[in-house]
Amino acid sequence: MAFFFxxxxxxxxxxxxxxxxxxxxxxxxxxxxxxxxxxAGYAGQFSFGHMAFMGLGAYTAALFCHxxxxxxxxxxxxxxxxxxxxYLIIKNPIxxxxxxxxQDCLAQAMEKWDGAVTVSRMPVWLGVILGTLVGGIFGLLIxxxxxxxxxxxxxxxxxxxxEILRATISAEIQITRGQAGIELPSLFENGITIAGHYFGxxxxxxxxxxxxFLLLGCLAxxxxxxxxxxxxxxxxxxxxxxxxAALGVNTTRYKILVxxxxxxxxxxxxxxxxxxxxxxxxxxxxxLQMSLVVAMAVIAGVENxxxxxxxxILIEFTLEMLRTSFNIGGVEIDMTLWRLVFFGMxxxxxxxxARNGLLVPVIDYFSRGHVAAETVVRRKQSESSDGVSTAPxxxxxxx
Amino acid sequence: xxxxEVARLNKRFGxxxxxxxxxxxxxxxEMIGLIGPNGAGKTTLTNVLDGAVKPNxxxxxxxxxxxxxxxxxxIAKTGLGRxxxxxxxxxxxxxxxxxxxxALALGKSHTGNEVKEQALEVLEFLTMEHLRNExxxxxSGGQQKLLELGRLLMLDPDIIILDEPFAGVHxxxxxxxxxxxxxxxSRGKAMIIISHQMDSIFALCERLLVLxxxxxxxxxxxxxxxxxxxVIEAYLGTTEDRSGSGQGDETxxxx
Numbered sequence: 001m002a003f004f005f006x007x008x009x010x011x012x013x014x015x016x017x018x019x020x021x022x023x024x025x026x027x028x029x030x031x032x033x034x035x036x037x038x039x040a041g042y043a044g045q046f047s048f049g050h051m052a053f054m055g056l057g058a059y060t061a062a063l064f065c066h067x068x069x070x071x072x073x074x075x076x077x078x079x080x081x082x083x084x085x086x087y088l089i090i091k092n093p094i095x096x097x098x099x100x101x102x103q104d105c106l107a108q109a110m111e112k113w114d115g116a117v118t119v120s121r122m123p124v125w126l127g128v129i130l131g132t133l134v135g136g137i138f139g140l141l142i143x144x145x146x147x148x149x150x151x152x153x154x155x156x157x158x159x160x161x162x163e164i165l166r167a168t169i170s171a172e173i174q175i176t177r178g179q180a181g182i183e184l185p186s187l188f189e190n191g192i193t194i195a196g197h198y199f200g201x202x203x204x205x206x207x208x209x210x211x212x213f214l215l216l217g218c219l220a221x222x223x224x225x226x227x228x229x230x231x232x233x234x235x236x237x238x239x240x241x242x243x244x245a246a247l248g249v250n251t252t253r254y255k256i257l258v259x260x261x262x263x264x265x266x267x268x269x270x271x272x273x274x275x276x277x278x279x280x281x282x283x284x285x286x287x288l289q290m291s292l293v294v295a296m297a298v299i300a301g302v303e304n305x306x307x308x309x310x311x312x313i314l315i316e317f318t319l320e321m322l323r324t325s326f327n328i329g330g331v332e333i334d335m336t337l338w339r340l341v342f343f344g345m346x347x348x349x350x351x352x353x354a355r356n357g358l359l360v361p362v363i364d365y366f367s368r369g370h371v372a373a374e375t376v377v378r379r380k381q382s383e384s385s386d387g388v389s390t391a392p393x394x395x396x397x398x399x
Numbered sequence: 400x401x402x403x404e405v406a407r408l409n410k411r412f413g414x415x416x417x418x419x420x421x422x423x424x425x426x427x428x429e430m431i432g433l434i435g436p437n438g439a440g441k442t443t444l445t446n447v448l449d450g451a452v453k454p455n456x457x458x459x460x461x462x463x464x465x466x467x468x469x470x471x472x473x474i475a476k477t478g479l480g481r482x483x484x485x486x487x488x489x490x491x492x493x494x495x496x497x498x499x500x501x502a503l504a505l506g507k508s509h510t511g512n513e514v515k516e517q518a519l520e521v522l523e524f525l526t527m528e529h530l531r532n533e534x535x536x537x538x539s540g541g542q543q544k545l546l547e548l549g550r551l552l553m554l555d556p557d558i559i560i561l562d563e564p565f566a567g568v569h570x571x572x573x574x575x576x577x578x579x580x581x582x583x584x585s586r587g588k589a590m591i592i593i594s595h596q597m598d599s600i601f602a603l604c605e606r607l608l609v610l611x612x613x614x615x616x617x618x619x620x621x622x623x624x625x626x627x628x629x630v631i632e633a634y635l636g637t638t639e640d641r642s643g644s645g646q647g648d649e650t651x652x653x654x
Binding site: 229242 | 449450451470471472475476480481483487488489490491492496499500501503504505509526528529530531532533550554
């Protein structure tokens with residue numbers, strides 16, 4: 001953590017912006033992978049809809065910035081509501097033809113005002129909060145719909161939801177601008193001054209820390225959840241839903257809650273990322289992107305959200321570093337293509353030989369290494385105090 | 400005083416009428432055996448009582464509260480706990496965590512030591528204290544059965560239904576389970592034991608319910624049931640049949 005705090009200030013190489021960009025994208029994937037690890041690894045809800053929730057957050061923020069404005073004067077042609085001394089302007093949807101054929105109502109009004117009236121955008125943070133809330137609402141709906149679905153059926157359902165959402169966004173060109181995507185303002189469109197230092201809108205340090213703190217916030221919430229009864233109950237839910245219910249666990253509540261919480265995390269990451277890269281397109285919701293998040297979590301260890309987060313950052317870096325092509329005996333190896341093959345191989349080998357991921361066994365080695373020795377010592381203690389072994393069930397089919 | 404009142408319970412799966420007007424009552428800390436041939440409806444009755452399956456008609460009252468339409472978790476909290484025919488421990492959770500689940504579901508604090516101390520007491524009772532930090536998947540089949548019984552102690556329900564507690568269990572572990580049943584019963588808990596092992600049922604229970612293809616054909620003392628011609632015809636068979644079919648064999652199934 002200290003490393004990432006200090007990194008932007010101590011790293012000075014020529015590719016500073018590029019490396020910072022990889023860090024920010026790494027944090028973005030870390031939020032997605034760690035929240036997905038809570039959903040799939042802890043709660044056993046193997047959802048393929050996580051990227052769709054990310055997209056919902058991003059598109060909510062984008063549409064909010066794209067259509068809602070504050071103006072001191074009414075336009076007379078847009079949909080508008082009085083908001084104290086100002087007006088809330090809602091632009092009319094005009095699809096992708098705005099610059100050539102028709103203009104939106106606000107553009108027409110501004111032309112008429114000829115610079116006399118200053119119209120302001122909605123604050124970015126409000127769009128991010130709205131995006132997060134919309135992610136949560138859809139998480140609730142999906143959570144309710146999949147209550148009775150398990151395993152492959154849940155995966156197929158969420159895959160369907162994800163594709164429907166992507167297809168809807170692509171099809172609703174009038175509102176979402178379809179494949180052209182929606183442009184968003186930067187996180188700090190007018191720059192920001194921190195501790196007397198001014199950062200412009202393209203500076204990497206402000207978005208770096210926004211995404212980093214968002215990641216830390218998500219990890220803190222996930223840590224708190226995993227240590228509370230919530231963590232215990234969702235793991236019981238993963239192991240055996242019926243047995244958990246028979247022991248008094250309200251499985252319905254926890255299944256829905258885990259969908260809502262992790263969807264909100266994905267949506268918030270999506271909204272911030274969209275403002276950082278300043279454009280969102282339906283391609284960001286593609287199943288390939290979801291597969292990347294799944295692969296990151298699985299390679300690192302899906303049953304530990306910290307491992308998933310670290311794994312996501314490491315894999316994002318590895319994938320970028322692997323872009324460098326090289327020559328073997330005069331044969332050019334184009335790593336921009338082969339890196340994904342390499343990545344796929346790592347995924348396959350992990351699934352075959354280390355199903356708990358590559359990082360989780362390391363964490364377990366340090367956190368649970370003493371357990372076997374402790375068990376033996378305790379058994380010997382109880383044997384010596386009783387004179388004879390009282391441990392039942394020593395034989396029988398081991399699990 | 401524990402009171403369970405089951406009245407005219409019916410359950411159909413498609414054309415299969417699995418429970419037909421089943422009615423019985425439990426008053427106090429009774430030790431009841433539930434027996435019947437395979438397909439008699441024993442597990443379905445358990446599932447209906449614990450809320451996993453909703454009945455088509457009929458009512459179930461536990462301590463004056465109607466529970467037949469409640470979800471399983473609320474029935475568990477109301478005071479009815481059960482084990483499963485096939486052991487269902489939380490395999491990728493530690494033994495202690497398995498025990499914490501019902502305690503925390505009851506609303507006990509997870510930060511204090513109370514739950515941990517209670518769990519350690521339960522493990523000592525089950526002679527499994529040394530396994531407390533192992534994952535449940537590392538336990539033997541018998542130990543997993545004990546763990547399931549331990550979880551019920553943490554839930555502390557008034558009525559406990561044990562579905563086949565003796566199946567596939569070796570004699571030494573059988574003694575631990577016998578001891579468990581007697582001690583839990585002596586704490587004022589009613590027990591319903593489903594088993595095909597007649598020796599165990601006759602040794603432990605003071606009352607038997609006999610189901611046969613959805614009908615409750617007997618509800619009486621073990622002695623009376625043993626000599627009931629209807630039960631003999633439907634389930635127990637004649638003395639000659641029993642000696643021939645290995646009834647009383649602790650590892651075998653009588654049906």
